Amino acid sequence: MSDKKKIMTSGNLAFAEAMRQIDPDVVAAYPITPSTEIPMKFAEFAANGKVTSEYIAVESEHSAISACVGASVAGARVMTASSANGVALMHEIFPIAASFRAPIVFGLVNRSLGAPVNIHCDHSDSMPERDSGWIQIYCEDAQEVYDTVLLSVRLAEDSRVLTPVFVCQDGFITSHCYEPLELLSDETVKKFVGERKALYPLLDTDNPVSYGSFTMSEYYFEIKRSQMEGMNNVLPVYAELAAELEKETGRYYPPIESYRADDADYIILIMSSASGVVKDVVDELREDGIKAGALRVRFFRPFPRKELAALAKGKRGAAVLDRSASIGGTSPLAAEVRSALYSLEEHVPVQEYIFGLGGRDFYAEDAHSVFDDLIKGRYTETPRFIGLLEKDDKNERA
Amino acid sequence: MSKPQCWQEVPLATVAFGASALKVQTGLWRSSRPVIDTEKCISCYKCWLQCPDDSIATDDEGKVAGINLFFCKGCGICAKVCPADAIAIYPESEFSEEDREGGKTGADPGEVGAHVG
Ligand code: SF4
Ligand code: SF4
Numbered sequence: 335m336s337d338k339k340k341i342m343t344s345g346n347l348a349f350a351e352a353m354r355q356i357d358p359d360v361v362a363a364y365p366i367t368p369s370t371e372i373p374m375k376f377a378e379f380a381a382n383g384k385v386t387s388e389y390i391a392v393e394s395e396h397s398a399i400s401a402c403v404g405a406s407v408a409g410a411r412v413m414t415a416s417s418a419n420g421v422a423l424m425h426e427i428f429p430i431a432a433s434f435r436a437p438i439v440f441g442l443v444n445r446s447l448g449a450p451v452n453i454h455c456d457h458s459d460s461m462p463e464r465d466s467g468w469i470q471i472y473c474e475d476a477q478e479v480y481d482t483v484l485l486s487v488r489l490a491e492d493s494r495v496l497t498p499v500f501v502c503q504d505g506f507i508t509s510h511c512y513e514p515l516e517l518l519s520d521e522t523v524k525k526f527v528g529e530r531k532a533l534y535p536l537l538d539t540d541n542p543v544s545y546g547s548f549t550m551s552e553y554y555f556e557i558k559r560s561q562m563e564g565m566n567n568v569l570p571v572y573a574e575l576a577a578e579l580e581k582e583t584g585r586y587y588p589p590i591e592s593y594r595a596d597d598a599d600y601i602i603l604i605m606s607s608a609s610g611v612v613k614d615v616v617d618e619l620r621e622d623g624i625k626a627g628a629l630r631v632r633f634f635r636p637f638p639r640k641e642l643a644a645l646a647k648g649k650r651g652a653a654v655l656d657r658s659a660s661i662g663g664t665s666p667l668a669a670e671v672r673s674a675l676y677s678l679e680e681h682v683p684v685q686e687y688i689f690g691l692g693g694r695d696f697y698a699e700d701a702h703s704v705f706d707d708l709i710k711g712r713y714t715e716t717p718r719f720i721g722l723l724e725k726d727d728k729n730e731r732a
Numbered sequence: 733m734s735k736p737q738c739w740q741e742v743p744l745a746t747v748a749f750g751a752s753a754l755k756v757q758t759g760l761w762r763s764s765r766p767v768i769d770t771e772k773c774i775s776c777y778k779c780w781l782q783c784p785d786d787s788i789a790t791d792d793e794g795k796v797a798g799i800n801l802f803f804c805k806g807c808g809i810c811a812k813v814c815p816a817d818a819i820a821i822y823p824e825s826e827f828s829e830e831d832r833e834g835g836k837t838g839a840d841p842g843e844v845g846a847h848v849g
Pocket of ligand 2: 774775777778779780815817818
């Protein structure tokens with residue numbers, strides 16, 4: 335299996351390299367920090383003849399995603415990328431893409447939503463899109479980004495799923511840091527992703543169809559229910575595809591990664607890049623005989639409720655660390671976790687934490703104090719904030 | 733194609749087969765009805781051009797002959813653009829129940845959401 339190649343690269347460039355190997359039919363994009371490098375690198379591939387894709391430079395993110403939807407329903411394999419306010423400008427079109435069952439694969443490089451303007455990571459851009467009907471997968475590192483892009487093409491286009499995918503990675507932390515990455519050969523990737531077989535391509539003029547026609551109360555509800563079925567099929571189809579890719583890569587990513595959580599008493603639930611620090615702290619605590627563990631939530635849509643309930647069952651305490659807030663409500667991950675654990679016969683206490691907004695650093699000592707809270711049984715009704723400057727705080731590091 | 737009876741039967745992806753609006757009874761929205769005085773009409777086709785639906789009916793000689801009430805939604809544009817003052821708009825309530833169902837020139841049975849399925 336010497337056709338694999340090891341390189342040093344970043345999350346953005348890993349995404350772009352996967353795009354080169356996939357060679358999608360159409361890419362329409364409007365670059366924005368920190369996802370800029372994805373369309374930038376891909377435009378270079380297109381200009382240098384490394385791909386056969388049609389690269390469409392557009393005048394806004396709204397146009398980018400609109401062009402993607404048009405190309406996708408025409409029958410093309412389509413990819414794009416964006417971040418933060420760019421994602422927000424696309425919002426109107428996301429539910430349309432999902433209803434049209436347009437299997438677009440989207441590199442969402444997480445960045446805080448303005449104002450104030452801030453280019454660093456949190457999940458306030460992707461979380462507002464959680465109800466737009468797209469699959470959301472959150473990656474911890476560049477390798478996972480690369481592998482997930484390949485999987486997402488097959489997942490999105492599978493006839494049982496037909497749903498667009500956000501492949502999320504943390505802005506700068508994952509998107510710009512270089513790390514070793516193993517690439518599959520171009521041939522292996524091409525064989526794995528195959529060709530898109532569109533169900534009702536708009537360009538098939540022998541079998542004309544229209545998309546999204548006016549539908550009032552008589553069928554709108556049924557169409558939405560039919561759409562939900564695609565999402566319901568995601569996790570079983572994903573399991574098949576992930577097992578197939580594992581044969582090539584030797585890597586398998588479950589919907590929720592369990593890190594020493596099997597026999598743990600106390601667990602932290604977290605997403606994306608900050609999971610690494612938590613895993614280190616779990617190792618340290620284990621050395622001291624404390625049964626700590628971590629659950630890294632990879633799929634946020636569909637939310638793996640059953641998997642989570644099975645993994646968190648019987649724990650003495652769970653801390654949910656959200657990298658975005660729902661101002662006036664429960665933070666997105668905490669709300670899902672509480673809801674999934676509610677049906678367990680034995681109550682698992684859950685504490686909500688908000689961390690890392692606008693790129694605020696998250697340290698090992700923060701994870702230590704969260705585990706300390708759980709062990710001492712310190713629970714509050716309202717969320718706790720990690721690394722926030724409080725009045726009379728002796729912590730001056732920010 | 734028979735109409736879907738449950739969510740499992742609606743076509744995927746909001747697709748409407750045939751890509752045609754010819755079976756969609758936009759006439760169900762109508763609360764005012766245009767009536768053409770064919771004596772006054774000079775068959776200039778202005779109403780035919782401006783009508784947002786396929787409602788202006790023509791005869792075998794290509795003359796404007798009436799309104800297809802299966803499609804006509806009563807927007808009144810035709811009356812506004814007519815240079816011969818040949819179209820008058822009446823409230824739908826002035827017509828008999830039977831007449832309201834289909835109308836003289838639009839007797840096709842309606843299909844709500846005909847484009848689904
Ligand atoms: S009222 Fe409107 S829809 Fe009806 S015939 Fe006139 S222009 Fe067409
Ligand atoms: S606009 Fe008036 S005159 Fe011209 S075709 Fe229509 S009804 Fe006749």
